[in-house]
Amino acid sequence: MTDLVLLQGGLALASPDGQITPIHPLWLRERCTDPASMDATTGQRLQNPSDLETRPGLESVRQSADGAFHIRFTDGASGTFTLARILSELPEAGDATVPAPAPWSAAVPAPAAFHWPDLDERRECRRALGEFLTHGYIIVSGVPATAGAVLRVARHFGFPRETNFGTMFDVRSVPGAIDLAYTSLKLDPHTDNPYRQPVPGIQLLHCLTNETEGGLSTLVDGLAVAEELRRNAPAAFESLTGVSVRFEYRDDTTNLVAVAPILSLDAAGRFAAIHHSPRLDYVPLLASAELDRFYAARRMLDKMLRSETFERRFRLNNGDLIMFDNQRLLHGRTEFDPREGLRHLQGCYIDSDGPRSLYRVLSRSL
Secondary structure, three states: OOEEEEEOOEEEEEOOOOOEEEOOHHHHHOOOOOOOOEOOOOOOEOOOHHHOOOOOOEEEEEEOOOOOEEEEEOOOOEEEEOHHHHHOOOHHHOOOOOOOOOOOOOOOOOOOOEEHHHHHOHHHHHHHHHHHHHHOEEEEEOOOOOOOHHHHHHHHHOOEEOEOOEOOEEEOOOOOOOOHHHOOOOEEEEOOOOOOOOOOOEEEEEEEEEOOOOOOEEEEEHHHHHHHHHHHOHHHHHHHHHOEEEEEEEOOOOEEEEEEEOEEEOOOOOEEEEOOOOOOEEOOOOOHHHHHHHHHHHHHHHHHHOOOOOOEEEOOOOOOEEEEEOOOEEEEEOOOOHHHOOEEEEEEEEOOHHHHHHHHHHHHHO
16 A cells, blocks of 8 residues: 655655655645645635745654654745645545546446435535536426526536527427437437537536437447457557547538547546547547547447447436546437427537535535
8 A cells, every 4th residue: 555654854645665765845835725835715825836945945854743844944834734634635546535437338227317306405406516517417307398497407516608609509300400419310429519629528408398209319438439449459449548639510600620539538538528520539630540540539439329238318307417537428309290299409518517516605604
């Protein structure tokens, strides 16, 4: 087990294999939380660390019975450091302040819906947010089936983001549609707006009425598919993370372009996002052999995304709302016949940081 130890007057990490990694004194000094160093409410530093000594001196180091180290620096600043705090900042640690994502396939039982009136209660709201952060989506029942109600739910969890589709948009079959979502056609699994910078992080869709037999909603966990691809076809995974694709959307008043790989990773090599919209992507002109590898990888990914192994189908009824991570989950729908009746959903976007912020705030208060 990795341990935090005192080494030549400073701190170091000692790994089980005997490797010793000294911790830079400025890295520690930047994290001092005494009143002269940091604002207690905001966590903002009261000094620019570039104005500090490159290697600040340590006046004293004391270890308490619980294993924490209490350091006083020669400039008067002081801080307390624990092994857990140090390890939480390693690149591979991820964000320990929110639940870690758990990949799922169609075989995993779907989580139960939350009831909208219950989400005013802090514990229930935190539980819903934990479910969302873990699985990438939640379904909320009992939302009034009235126009604009989706925005009330959005403001409960974050801040609505306006796009060329408006702050809120209607998803129903209309003539002269400016997007395939506004038709009755089947929609394969896709992420919304990969042509934007930044891509909308979270989408909410609220069912006002659904009188059709078809039009089932679909979800696929891009995290689960990406990890399956990484395990079973590492060369294909590498191609999809290494080639940046141009995504473009245009109509009479808009022309949006963004470039990103289909699968994005974070600095530690973990899955960060999927950008997948086969009707809008344009692969760069590369050498034929590289394009052969990329096209084979994209076909493999698309086959997995459309397979029964990963796709979850369900019906949204009047008053049901789904909130999902647009950079992790892919959504779609089955075809429906508009002659059977009206299928009308209203949607909006919020940024990814809203639910994460609210989860942390509720966790502190509870």
